[in-house]
Amino acid sequence: MAGRIITLAQQKGGSGKTTLAAHLAVALTRGQARVALLDCDPQGSLGEWFEAREESLGEAGTGLDFRTASGWGARREARSLSRDYDVVVIDTPPKSDIESRPAIEAASLVVVPVQPTPIDLWATQPTLEMIAKEGTPSLLVINRAAARGALTVEMSEAIRALGHPAAATQLGNRLAFAASMGDGRTILETAPGSKGAQEIEALAAEIARNLGL
Numbered sequence: 644m645a646g647r648i649i650t651l652a653q654q655k656g657g658s659g660k661t662t663l664a665a666h667l668a669v670a671l672t673r674g675q676a677r678v679a680l681l682d683c684d685p686q687g688s689l690g691e692w693f694e695a696r697e698e699s700l701g702e703a704g705t706g707l708d709f710r711t712a713s714g715w716g717a718r719r720e721a722r723s724l725s726r727d728y729d730v731v732v733i734d735t736p737p738k739s740d741i742e743s744r745p746a747i748e749a750a751s752l753v754v755v756p757v758q759p760t761p762i763d764l765w766a767t768q769p770t771l772e773m774i775a776k777e778g779t780p781s782l783l784v785i786n787r788a789a790a791r792g793a794l795t796v797e798m799s800e801a802i803r804a805l806g807h808p809a810a811a812t813q814l815g816n817r818l819a820f821a822a823s824m825g826d827g828r829t830i831l832e833t834a835p836g837s838k839g840a841q842e843i844e845a846l847a848a849e850i851a852r853n854l855g856l
């Protein structure tokens with residue numbers, strides 16, 4: 644059976660696509676899956692993270708493979724990688740449906756990170772419309788939820804009320820997610836057992852179940 648393709652998509656920049664791509668990829672390798680990353684964002688943040696990871700852990704120690712692609716090439720590269728890997732995780736650029744459409748089309752599941760604010764929620768609409776047009780299964784993931792706050796609760800309810808599938812696991816706003824990536828690692832490696840690490844493990848498990856992995 645071909646590997647599953649998980650595409651991180653969200654037109655709104657800064658929503659957590661790259662952070663989640665790296666974290667989900669590492670989390671899924673823990674379940675013994677062979678995982679490849681595919682960076683379709685010309686900004687190349689995920690690539691920088693991966694290169695830092697190679698420097699920290701050595702080329703053989705990253706536990707992952709990494710490729711880049713752009714535009715329609717993403718679909719072809721993702722399908723090709725899915726023959727050799729159990730999971731392909733694709734990171735996409737913001738504000739470009741030309742760049743992200745092929746990655747959405749190729750996906751087994753599109754993961755849409757959304758921060759629980761009204762502006763982020765409005766900005767998510769075009770992404771959800773594109774996903775609906777392609778008919779790809781998808782999952783909203785609430786990211787950077789404030790630990791305490793009426794807005795988070797209200798927005799989480801609004802997100803769930805969209806009637807769009809949303810992950811039961813939400814990720815908190817934790818500096819440790821951001822900080823962990825600097826030297827090519829993830830919170831699973833810099834703060835194992837922490838709240839944030841538990842959230843990523845729970846989210847990865849939820850996604851793995853969703854994909855029948």
Ligand SMILES: Nc1ncnc2c1ncn2[C@@H]1O[C@H](COP(=O)(O)OP(=O)(O)O)[C@@H](O)[C@H]1O
Nearest residue numbers: 656657658659660661662787815816817820821
């Ligand atoms: N759960 C989180 N908690 C704290 N900071 C986060 C979280 N998720 C993402 N960030 C930070 O938010 C910023 C944008 O995240 P990024 O993954 O680059 O988004 P995107 O790829 O969608 O543009 C980065 O500085 C990242 O470190």
Ligand SMILES: [Mg+2]
Nearest residue numbers: 660661684688
């Ligand atoms: Mg990004």
